[in-house]
Amino acid sequence: MPVVLKIDPQRKVVHSAFYGRITDAELLSHHKRIASDPDFDPQFSDIVDFSGVTDPAITESAIAALAANPTLFRSSAVHIVIAPDAVMYLLGGKFKELAQSSRPNFHVVRTRAEAYQLLPEGTIPK
Numbered sequence: 001m002p003v004v005l006k007i008d009p010q011r012k013v014v015h016s017a018f019y020g021r022i023t024d025a026e027l028l029s030h031h032k033r034i035a036s037d038p039d040f041d042p043q044f045s046d047i048v049d050f051s052g053v054t055d056p057a058i059t060e061s062a063i064a065a066l067a068a069n070p071t072l073f074r075s076s077a078v079h080i081v082i083a084p085d086a087v088m089y090l091l092g093g094k095f096k097e098l099a100q101s102s103r104p105n106f107h108v109v110r111t112r113a114e115a116y117q118l119l120p121e122g123t124i125p126k
Contacts, residue, residue, distance in 0.1 A: 003030060007039040013119065014044050019052030024062035035072050045078040045119055049112070050088040063091050067098035079106040080115045 002020040007013075014034060018026075034040055050056070073079070081092040092108035099106060109115050 002026065003033075005030075005033055005037065007034075007037050007044070009039050009041070012041070012044045013047060014040065015047045015049065017049040017052060019054070021055035021057055022050075022053050023057045024059055027058055028062055028066055031069065031072055040072070042072060042074045043077065044073070045080070046073055047080045047082065047115055047119075049082040049115075050092075051082055051084055051112070053085060053088060056085065056087050056091070058088075058091055060091070060094060063095050064098055067095050067102075071099075071102050073103075075102070075104060077103075077105060078119060079103050080118055081106075081108045082110070082112055082115050083108055084110050 002018060002022055003026065004017045004019075006015045006017075008015070016030060016034070071077075081088075081095070083089040083092045089108060089110065096103075096106045096108055107115075107118050109118070
């Protein structure tokens, strides 16, 4: 799977960085990897970074299916998608629209700097 998962218990952040070609199946199965990580805590913030994606083979139906899945995180958790690419930015916006009731603190930004500004104080990853 073209994703690197880092969970930082000290900073309370789950950071997923996707790269290369990413498919519906890879995107939809990633939550299982997060949930099975012993360092995961539902209170953590969540950053999903699509900066390294070169071939976004993701459909709107996969985005809708992902939004329909229950979140692993508490409703107070901050969710941030970093999407510099126009296609990924639009898909992130679609997800935000579809998941607004289950993920009220969801943001789509273009850069890591913007993402880090949205995190609660003391949680900025190194």
